[in-house]
Amino acid sequence: MTTAHDRVGDDFTAPSPEQIGVNYDQFGDLYDLTIGDIGVHLGMWTRPGEREPATTLGDLANRAQERSTEYHVETLGLKAGEHLLDIGCGTGLPAVRMAQRSGGRATGITVSREQIARATETARAEGVSDRVTFGYGNAMALDFEDESFDAAMAIDMFAHLSDRQQAFHEAARVLRPGGHFMMSEFTVRGTPSAVQLAAYQQTWCCAAPGTVAETMEMAATAGFELVKVESMVQNCAFSGELMGILYADRREEIIQRYGAEAVAQMDPVIPVVRSFFRDHLGSYLFLLRKPGRW
Numbered sequence: 001m002t003t004a005h006d007r008v009g010d011d012f013t014a015p016s017p018e019q020i021g022v023n024y025d026q027f028g029d030l031y032d033l034t035i036g037d038i039g040v041h042l043g044m045w046t047r048p049g050e051r052e053p054a055t056t057l058g059d060l061a062n063r064a065q066e067r068s069t070e071y072h073v074e075t076l077g078l079k080a081g082e083h084l085l086d087i088g089c090g091t092g093l094p095a096v097r098m099a100q101r102s103g104g105r106a107t108g109i110t111v112s113r114e115q116i117a118r119a120t121e122t123a124r125a126e127g128v129s130d131r132v133t134f135g136y137g138n139a140m141a142l143d144f145e146d147e148s149f150d151a152a153m154a155i156d157m158f159a160h161l162s163d164r165q166q167a168f169h170e171a172a173r174v175l176r177p178g179g180h181f182m183m184s185e186f187t188v189r190g191t192p193s194a195v196q197l198a199a200y201q202q203t204w205c206c207a208a209p210g211t212v213a214e215t216m217e218m219a220a221t222a223g224f225e226l227v228k229v230e231s232m233v234q235n236c237a238f239s240g241e242l243m244g245i246l247y248a249d250r251r252e253e254i255i256q257r258y259g260a261e262a263v264a265q266m267d268p269v270i271p272v273v274r275s276f277f278r279d280h281l282g283s284y285l286f287l288l289r290k291p292g293r294w
Helices: 017-035 057-076 093-102 113-125 164-174 194-204 212-221 233-249 251-258 260-266 269-279
Strands: 083-087 105-110 132-136 149-154 175-188 225-231 281-289
Touching: 057 093, 057 149, 057 175, 057 233, 057 281, 083 093, 083 164, 093 105, 093 113, 093 132, 105 113, 113 132, 149 164, 164 175, 164 212, 175 212, 194 269, 212 225, 212 281, 233 251, 233 269, 233 281, 251 260, 260 269
Parallel strands: 083 105, 083 149, 105 132, 149 175
Antiparallel strands: 175 281, 225 281
């Protein structure tokens, strides 16, 4: 690598072929570790001409979540005039996108009052508040009549539940026969240490993850048919890496938001969670169907 001195001022001269060769001989492994081992200097994090290109890690993370949302829209296939229940709606954008792309309606529920406010504002800002609404709701005791919805989804939400089986039964109850339920679930890979598992549960406010087979068994017990299941493990592992990097990069902002004492408690936990994501956490997307007409 050239030094800062070599690059400064009008006296800079381009490296000779011999210098370039020595540089790659010496630092090729470093480049592999930091930018990828394909041999291209820059990855295509965004396509040329995109209206809002990603220029920071935060932008990249948001873009990845938008792509996930678009894939969920495609997978569920909500149709115009149909009514979707978003169980654990978060800040509302997935339900909004579902309504926008399909022409259908969406009702979202969450146990977070803050999320309800943000989701409601998102629907208003996106011009779909006449078709998309949000309110308080418990996935294990849904406050809706039987067969109220044409479709339902629960993205990264079952991990928080104390009774996943009951939530499957409730989702099946409120779906009309033939309706689809799309849900994602975190699963365990290998044998994590007790420290890794505790760090994950503490940081994400989750129950211990189960296996893919256990999830499929609970869905079947609730009466669902399996349409398809897809592994999202690679995206899960990368998300853990990005989380660790962003935590370090934004540490001062986090201190300002939560205080130095809280961050001091987080510091030793984040690397452990990162290792758990990389080595032991899986993620799968399930498309299920309630038997019946259609």
